[in-house]
Amino acid sequence: MSAGEMEIPMTATATDTDRPLGLSLRRGLALRCPSCGRGHLMRTYLKPLDSCPACGEDLRPARADDGPAYLTILVVGHLMAPFIHVAFTTWRPDPLVMAFGLSAGCVALSLFLLPRMKGLIIGFQWARRMHGFGDASQDA
Template structure:
């Protein structure tokens, strides 16, 4: 019999489940109890999530993704439409804030899924 610590975990499946804010182990239980607060353990399979250490990586990824996607769009809008500065700043700020808030929880779930699949940190036990 192979010990559980040697059984490989499907990394992409775990990340996908995390992006859906579901338990990376079973895909059934909710991963978050509050907006960015992971549950202590999965209600469906009992997987312990107190070991997760996502920290600053999810916001970094959200900033990286939004910056690379929205910067060319902002340049194209400025070149093609020349909106007033106040309207452009207001609209762009609102779009960035809304998209960042919408992306943050799924990205954190994906990072937790990656940590779980790779047995990073305390998930190795």
């Protein structure tokens, strides 16, 4: 190692050990509390509860903003694009039928995925202690 380089120790942080990312992402996708997995995450379609009814975890720090919409568009586009191609090359439907059918499919898939993407982002924020989820008073 040269004089200008520093060695950075590779140690596990508290975030890596006590809040597993994969589990909290799965719980968020299932619209469950990222902490316990038992309580519901949402009060209404896109409004998270203030706290988990099962474990009392404070969910007010959640800040999803535009992330769920971007992820939903990304997923819907990648799922529907191959279907559009196959439908057009295989069955050759009337353009108006194809437009209405695929529009309905895109809207339905978007409405299904949007709250789940919000739950995914809330689970990520909780696991990584972002936006106030890491306060010591909330972990006790």
